[in-house]
Amino acid sequence: MPPPNYLLSKTGFMKFEQCSKAFFLYRNFPYLRDKLDPEKQQRFKRGHEVGELAQHIFPGGTDVSKITGNSAEALLKTRELIEQKCPVIYEATFMHQGVLVMVDILCFENNSAQAYEVKSSLKVSEAYVKDACLQYFVLKNVLPQFEDLFLVTIDGSYELGDELDLKKLFRKRSMKEKAEANLDYFETRVKEAEDLIAQNITPQREIGPHCFKPYTCDFFGHCWQGKLSDQSVFSMPFVDKLKVFEWYNSGITTLPQLSESDFAKPWQHTILQCILNKKPFIDLDGIRQWMSRVKGKVLAMDMEVWNPAVPKLKGCKPFEQIPFLIGLYGEGYSHALFCEHHEDEREQLTRQFIAAVQGYDSIVVYDKTLEVAVLKDLMTRFPEMAEDLKSIQHKLFDLFELISKNHYYHPDFKNNLSLKTLSAVVLPEFSYGEVQSGLEALSVYDEFRQENNPIHKDLLKQHLNEYCLNDCRAVFELLGYFKSL
Ligand code: SF4
Structure with a gap:
């Protein structure tokens, strides 16, 4: 099977929109791309899961990507399925002017075709619209029955009942108006990309804010080499990134x-x-003043939350932040409150939490944004415990303020002010265990929930508890360090 004569994939076009150099490198030197970081990996995994789920809105379709991974074969297979009047096709593949697209879901009804592009997100970004309009541009030119393309996103107001209602979970928006108004734009941009390929010279594009918009570029490591010394x-x-570029x-x-x-x-x-x-810069007065507020019996705390795109617990909304682990660490005390959430176990967790912190006067966290958001949500959810939770919130002290309010800075922090960096610099003996970051903890928690082997399950739970308690211990020891100053 000869390869199709395509110039641009959807990904390639989106790279071209971000930066002509990124597009050129992607086509000619793909091996220069950075390794996928855990955040991108999770985003892809989530996108894949949500995409498969959305297929169930239009069940019984034929998935072209499961028949072949070869683009030329996928084009032929799609044509064949359309000729056979297949009513629903997943990953239907089309090409126009060298632009190759794979449509998530394509449905035929009464001799008219509707396409659906699924995104595992609540919001419609400019990049999503461009991506959808490019597909519209191709479909409009190659599929006579084509009527409209819809962008499908997750509806943030949906609440899971006894069963998942896919029609309510997803919301769709027609792209027809926007796409029709921009057909010429895509025609021109595709031609420009074509010219760039024909010239075969790496574009001289300097680094800039575009390296991060709409996503951090895959060639960041390549172009930014030596720029981050x-x-x-x-x-x-x-200092704001735009200001730094102004200097640069x-x-x-x-x-x-x-x-x-x-x-x-x-x-x-x-x-x-x-x-x-x-x-290091040390503002002793500022540190002393901050410290004077942290009184009595002190506990360090850390929370881990789970926020599945598709709600898994009755009464929960998409991306809702559900606490599954609370670590508490104090003088001679270390305790982790863990929930598997077979069903929503937040009420039980909140009661345990209130009981566990009773008798403590100050609770120290590092960057309290998440903890405060979770406490507020629990107050609304369980009004009978609101007073107790409010009093916990009043006892919260944010160690990050010492850094964000410029009472302490170490040159080895550089531009990274995370708890991990702080503990690595200030507490050189400190080390984390199997799980090294919050993102990793989230994927280990997913693995834990799906694991059937009780021994492995227990091991994963141990790793998670250890990670959370290590974060608490880091906060507690950092507090000790600042006290010692
Ligand atoms: S890192 Fe920046 S300059 Fe380099 S290819 Fe990517 S977007 Fe373009």
Whole structure:
């Protein structure tokens, strides 16, 4: 089977929209791409699962991608299925002017065809619309029966009842108006991409904010090589990225080139001095004042939440943040509250949590945004426990304030102010176990819920508890460190 003469895949076109160089590298030097980071891996996995689920809205279709992985065969197979009047086709493959697209779901009814592009997200982004309009452009030109293409996203207001209602879980929006208005745009852009391929010269595109929009570029590691050294302006913390690009484009590429007048706030210049002199910045008065509020019996806390795109527990909404693990660590005390959530076990977890923190005067966390959001949600959900939860919220102290309010900065933090970085720099003896990050914990929790082998299941639970308690211990030890200052 000869390969189809296609120039652009949907992914290639989206890269071209982000940056002509990214597109060129993607086509000619794909091996220069960065490895998939855990966040992207999870996004892909989620997209795949949601895409398969959406197929059930139009059941009984034929999945072209399960018949062949070869584009030329997929084109032929799609044509064959249409000729055989197959009413529903998944991953139907089409090509126009060298643009190859695979349509998530294609349905035929009364001799008219409707296409559906599924996204595992609540919002419709500009990138999604472009992606959908490109498919519309191709379908309009090659499929006479084509009527409309719908962008299918998850409806955030949906609440799971006794059973999953797919029609209510998903919402669809017609792309017809937008796509029709932009047919010329796609025609032109496809031609431009074609010209770029024909020239066969790597475009000289400088790094810029486009490297992060709409997604962090796959060739980030390649183009940014050497740009992120300790002395680079991109290592300057607490400064907006656009401002850093302003410096960079005006020829200020290293930190020693910066002067006080380049900063909006004087303390940013103090941080610069600390980086250049390789000495930590310590505002003892500020630390002392913050510390004076953390009184009595102290506990460090950390929460892990589970937020499936498709709700798994009755009464839950898509992407709802459901706490499944709360770690508590204090002087001679270490305890993890864990939920498998066979059904919604939040009520029981909240009761255990309230009981476990009773008798403590201060609860210290690192970046309290998540904890506060979860506590507020639990207050609404369980009004009978709202008073207890409110009093816990009043006892919360955020260790991150010492960093965000510039009472402490170490040059080795560079631009990364996460708890992991802080503990690695300030507590060099500190180490994490099997699970190393919150994202990893989330995927281990998914694995745990699906695991049937009790021994392996128990091991996964141990890893999760250990991870969460390590975060708590890091907070507790950092607190001790700041006290010692
Ligand atoms: S890293 Fe930036 S400049 Fe390099 S290819 Fe990607 S978007 Fe273009």
